Amino acid sequence: MLQKVPFVKMHGLGNDFVIVNGCHMPKSSDIHSFAKEISDRELGVGCDQFIIYRQDSDKINMTIYNQDGSGAKACGNASRCLTRLLFDHTGAKNIKLDVDGRVVSGKYIDKNTIKVDMGPPSFESSWMPDSTDLCSLAERYMIEPKEMICVDVANPHLVIFSKLSKKDMGMIGNDFQKCELFPDGVNVNFARIEDNKINLTVWERGTGFTYACGSGAIATFAAANKLSFFGDEAEIVFKLGSLKMQKQNDSVLMSGPASYVFTGELLKRAAKLSNEKADGSLKALPVVDARAADSGFFFERELFHKDLVPTVNLGISVRRVGSAAQIKVIEKVGSMKLKHALFREMGAFA
Numbered sequence: 420m421l422q423k424v425p426f427v428k429m430h431g432l433g434n435d436f437v438i439v440n441g442c443h444m445p446k447s448s449d450i451h452s453f454a455k456e457i458s459d460r461e462l463g464v465g466c467d468q469f470i471i472y473r474q475d476s477d478k479i480n481m482t483i484y485n486q487d488g489s490g491a492k493a494c495g496n497a498s499r500c501l502t503r504l505l506f507d508h509t510g511a512k513n514i515k516l517d518v519d520g521r522v523v524s525g526k527y528i529d530k531n532t533i534k535v536d537m538g539p540p541s542f543e544s545s546w547m548p549d550s551t552d553l554c555s556l557a558e559r560y561m562i563e564p565k566e567m568i569c570v571d572v573a574n575p576h577l578v579i580f581s582k583l584s585k586k587d588m589g590m591i592g593n594d595f596q597k598c599e600l601f602p603d604g605v606n607v608n609f610a611r612i613e614d615n616k617i618n619l620t621v622w623e624r625g626t627g628f629t630y631a632c633g634s635g636a637i638a639t640f641a642a643a644n645k646l647s648f649f650g651d652e653a654e655i656v657f658k659l660g661s662l663k664m665q666k667q668n669d670s671v672l673m674s675g676p677a678s679y680v681f682t683g684e685l686l687k688r689a690a691k692l693s694n695e696k697a698d699g700s701l702k703a704l705p706v707v708d709a710r711a712a713d714s715g716f717f718f719e720r721e722l723f724h725k726d727l728v729p730t731v732n733l734g735i736s737v738r739r740v741g742s743a744a745q746i747k748v749i750e751k752v753g754s755m756k757l758k759h760a761l762f763r764e765m766g767a768f769a
């Protein structure tokens with residue numbers, strides 16, 4: 420028997436998530452491999468993190484899984500996305516999330532301004548290597564030791580203030596996951612201060628390079644503040660936009676957007692048909708019905724069942740680029756779109 424698990428795909432500055440309400444999750448699933456399959460960009464829906472939320476009396480529990488199926492204990496961008504999603508469902512502007520026993524408060528102001536407080540970052544934690552070991556690691560990679568600092572934001576972060584090539588960042592990000600100083604891996608933040616802003620590239624543990632990382636932004640801002648590079652406010656710039664950071668007592672408030680990509684249903688074989696039969700496969704089959712909110716594409720279930728790909732309804736999907744700004748070949752696609760829509764209309768009559 421096929422079961423369907425509704426999901427929403429959202430992103431915060433390109434850091435993307437498949438978000439599922441826990442009440443739809445199968446009881447007997449191996450959640451880590453399920454998360455890995457859903458996150459796969461070729462064979463699943465594709466995302467940096469898979470998020471499950473569950474209503475629990477007055478709070479919402481949020482569980483986070485990385486692309487490789489491993490668990491994570493904090494996710495700033497997903498916290499903003501979930502705050503927006505819950506605001507859209509309930510109208511509540513102040514959301515309390517419980518992430519692995521830690522309270523994360525989200526405040527919805529508008530879709531581009533969602534404020535999240537994940538609690539105070541810390542410069543001391545049991546996972547942090549001692550300073551001599553950290554210094555020799557920095558030297559081995561030709562980084563100034565004083566430019567490398569560990570920050571705990573419920574998840575482990577290493578912040579490096581240094582100008583490095585993308586190739587070197589990839590090598591360091593990768594190497595540090597296998598380094599004996601970080602037995603549980605580490606999120607590596609590469610920060611550059613320019614024009615009174617912090618440019619940030621993050622290599623996330625369990626995922627790799629992402630477009631943005633909220634907890635990384637908090638860690639980097641906290642480090643920049645501690646090293647007196649910045650005062651109580653800063654803008655952290657990622658590839659697709661920026662986050663505003665503000666120190667408040669010991670905590671850091673992070674403010675930025677949360678966007679919808681599309682909604683859909685995951686298909687899975689129903690687990691445990693009977694005691695004699697083994698659990699069903701929980702493979703993430705393709706999305707059958709996805710409706711884009713912020714991106715402008717509308718997908719159709721019917722096309723999927725007819726094996727027609729892509730399952731985009733060209734008639735009602737919208738182009739976000741005005742014709743004056745389009746190259747010639749795209750103009751041609753524009754008229755094809757009309758013909759295709761007419762063809763589909765005929766199909767409906769036939």
Ligand SMILES: N[C@H](CCC[C@H](N)C(=O)O)C(=O)O
Nearest residue numbers: 491494495496574632633634
């Ligand atoms: N993208 C996330 C962080 C995921 C953290 C994860 N990679 C880990 O700690 O294992 C963020 O916006 O904070």
